[in-house]
Amino acid sequence: MKNLKNLLKHIPSFQINSLFDDVTINSIEIDHREVKPGSLFICIKGFTVDGHQYAQSAYENGAAAILAERELDIEVPIIIVKDTSHVLPIIANAFFDSPTRKFPLIGVTGTNGKTSVTHLIEEMFKRNQQKTGLIGTIEMRINDHVTPVKNTTPDAIFLQKSFKEMEKEKVDAAIMEVSSHALDQGRVHGCDFDIAVFTNLSQDHLDYHPSMDHYLFAKSLLFAQLGNDYKQRKFAIINMDDSSSEFITRATAQPVISYGLTDKADFYAVNIELKADGVTFDLHTPAETVKINSKLMGLFSVYNMLAAAAAAYYSNIEISVIKDVLDNTTGVKGRFQPIANNRGIGLIVDYAHTPDSLENVLTTVKTFCKGQIFVVVGCGGDRDKSKRPQMAGIACEYADKAIFTSDNPRSESPEAIIDDMISPLEADNYQVVIDRKEAIQAAIDQAKRDDVILIAGKGHETYQIIGERVLEFDDVKVAKQFLED
Ligand SMILES: CC(=O)N[C@H]1[C@@H](OP(=O)(O)OP(=O)(O)OC[C@H]2O[C@@H](n3ccc(=O)[nH]c3=O)[C@H](O)[C@@H]2O)O[C@H](CO)[C@@H](O)[C@@H]1O[C@H](C)C(=O)N[C@@H](C)C(=O)N[C@H](CCC(=O)O)C(=O)O
Ligand SMILES: Nc1ncnc2c1ncn2[C@@H]1O[C@H](COP(=O)(O)OP(=O)(O)OP(=O)(O)O)[C@@H](O)[C@H]1O
Ligand SMILES: N[C@H](CCC[C@H](N)C(=O)O)C(=O)O
Numbered sequence: 001m002k003n004l005k006n007l008l009k010h011i012p013s014f015q016i017n018s019l020f021d022d023v024t025i026n027s028i029e030i031d032h033r034e035v036k037p038g039s040l041f042i043c044i045k046g047f048t049v050d051g052h053q054y055a056q057s058a059y060e061n062g063a064a065a066i067l068a069e070r071e072l073d074i075e076v077p078i079i080i081v082k083d084t085s086h087v088l089p090i091i092a093n094a095f096f097d098s099p100t101r102k103f104p105l106i107g108v109t110g111t112n113g114k115t116s117v118t119h120l121i122e123e124m125f126k127r128n129q130q131k132t133g134l135i136g137t138i139e140m141r142i143n144d145h146v147t148p149v150k151n152t153t154p155d156a157i158f159l160q161k162s163f164k165e166m167e168k169e170k171v172d173a174a175i176m177e178v179s180s181h182a183l184d185q186g187r188v189h190g191c192d193f194d195i196a197v198f199t200n201l202s203q204d205h206l207d208y209h210p211s212m213d214h215y216l217f218a219k220s221l222l223f224a225q226l227g228n229d230y231k232q233r234k235f236a237i238i239n240m241d242d243s244s245s246e247f248i249t250r251a252t253a254q255p256v257i258s259y260g261l262t263d264k265a266d267f268y269a270v271n272i273e274l275k276a277d278g279v280t281f282d283l284h285t286p287a288e289t290v291k292i293n294s295k296l297m298g299l300f301s302v303y304n305m306l307a308a309a310a311a312a313y314y315s316n317i318e319i320s321v322i323k324d325v326l327d328n329t330t331g332v333k334g335r336f337q338p339i340a341n342n343r344g345i346g347l348i349v350d351y352a353h354t355p356d357s358l359e360n361v362l363t364t365v366k367t368f369c370k371g372q373i374f375v376v377v378g379c380g381g382d383r384d385k386s387k388r389p390q391m392a393g394i395a396c397e398y399a400d401k402a403i404f405t406s407d408n409p410r411s412e413s414p415e416a417i418i419d420d421m422i423s424p425l426e427a428d429n430y431q432v433v434i435d436r437k438e439a440i441q442a443a444i445d446q447a448k449r450d451d452v453i454l455i456a457g458k459g460h461e462t463y464q465i466i467g468e469r470v471l472e473f474d475d476v477k478v479a480k481q482f483l484e485d
């Protein structure tokens with residue numbers, strides 16, 4: 001609970017329609033359906049609707065005050081600011097008393113690898129007998145208590161509220177994925193990051209960002225947000241093999257720790273051996289060199305392990321603990337997840353939904369596949385259309401046979417999405433099976449011993465969004481069902 005007047009001390013400029021010395025705020029809400037008696041409702045002009053149109057309903061649900069960008073004819077204190085979206089994280093942070101100042105916060109950004117890296121870091125803290133908070137694509141969890149999330153990086157209220165919970169649970173660190181959408185919209189403003197990690201940048205989200213430069217700029221904001229207070233030990237951990245690393249480096253005033261595959265980096269991997277059941281390499285850290293024998297697959301996983309190792313190292317976790325996790329981790333659900341079967345087929349469910357990630361996983365499959373490679377893949381609706389033909393081209397180039405199907409078509413026609421994928425294609429080693437279940441069945445029916453089937457795009461997802469409907473769908477369960485038939 002907070003006194004409204006005290007909360008507003010954090011906003012330098014606003015207008016009010018009445019005096020409100022005694023107004024007590026119990027919660028802050030941006031969705032009128034969540035408003036309870038005593039809430040402060042903040043009207044946000046969204047991409048779809050203008051939250052101001054729900055102000056009256058928020059009042060009817062008991063809002064004690066409303067923060068808006070214009071006057072409203074409603075009988076509660078109305079606080080008017082120029083930009084409610086910008087004020088939202090400031091108020092959320094003040095309402096929950098800046099929880100991220102109370103524990104170390106690690107943010108991971110980049111096109112691919114955020115979930116993989118955050119989970120690895122979490123595992124390292126846990127192996128070190130420390131308490132953790134985690135926020136990302138799959139879920140929010142505090143130690144082992146799980147809360148579902150709608151976004152990879154939730155809105156400022158959900159975030160600050162979660163951090164407050166983490167503070168109460170006395171976590172030793174919080175680790176979170178920071179999406180470019182979140183950075184662009186200021187969802188993480190007020191988060192006191194101690195370590196920021198950059199994985200890589202490749203094409204995605206050009207439905208949202210006007211260009212790759214805008215996308216990169218959004219990513220760089222995480223590094224600018226590390227601030228320039230040298231009294232605190234803050235670090236930017238950057239993949240120096242990625243062509244965007246220089247831009248990201250220039251965005252931060254804090255020390256940069258680099259990782260990569262050459263001895264120019266602070267953390268580097270050499271003598272890498274990609275094997276059918278994992279990867280081995282020598283991990284060089286500023287302290288010592290250790291041999292890693294990991295079950296994770298592919299060169300991209302080496303990068304993820306380097307990023308996680310650097311973040312853990314600068315969180316004072318011993319190399320022996322880091323090695324223990326890298327040697328034993330089995331990875332994240334839906335990320336290069338093998339599905340056991342007795343037909344001698346290698347079946348892998350993976351979350352590759354960008355050209356770069358699809359190329360990375362298919363290249364990895366190629367290193368060990370003794371038979372033919374099948375890939376079942378589609379592209380999400382209402383998302384970057386320009387990645388569609390690129391993903392189809394990569395599928396046909398690296399696989400022997402591609403089966404193009406639906407991902408989450410959302411409001412688009414599944415046929416039109418697949419048409420965008422295949423119309424510029426010159427290759428003909430593909431087949432179109434619109435229904436994802438039938439597509440998986442088609443791949444399993446055609447595959448023989450020693451072949452590998454990669455089911456890409458949906459990974460951990462347990463649903464398929466078709467139009468407005470969210471249907472139950474789990475690539476792992478569907479594949480297992482056909483493997484048992
Ligand atoms: C494009 C985008 O970022 N959209 C986000 C945005 O939605 P929006 O602007 O469309 O909101 P809106 O529906 O117009 O509503 C405006 C305001 O009215 C309020 N409202 C709305 C309806 C109502 O009945 N009552 C009401 O009060 C809403 O709560 C909101 O405050 O604000 C919402 C609330 O914070 C987010 O959930 C929503 O994410 C949607 C679900 C989404 O798909 N986002 C994707 C693009 C996204 O953010 N992805 C990234 C990264 C993915 C990755 O890692 O690759 C992520 O972090 O998840
Ligand atoms: N470092 C990496 N470089 C390239 N591809 C990767 C890397 N790590 C993982 N991938 C591929 O990208 C897919 C998604 O990985 P992950 O979920 O870790 O990324 P993410 O950045 O969290 O994605 P999202 O933006 O959807 O949250 C994996 O299933 C794998 O195919
Ligand atoms: N965070 C990504 C996930 C994409 C996953 C893919 N299955 C899809 O639905 O396009 C997005 O929302 O763009």
Ligand SMILES: [Mg+2]
Nearest residue numbers: 114115137177
């Ligand atoms: Mg993720």
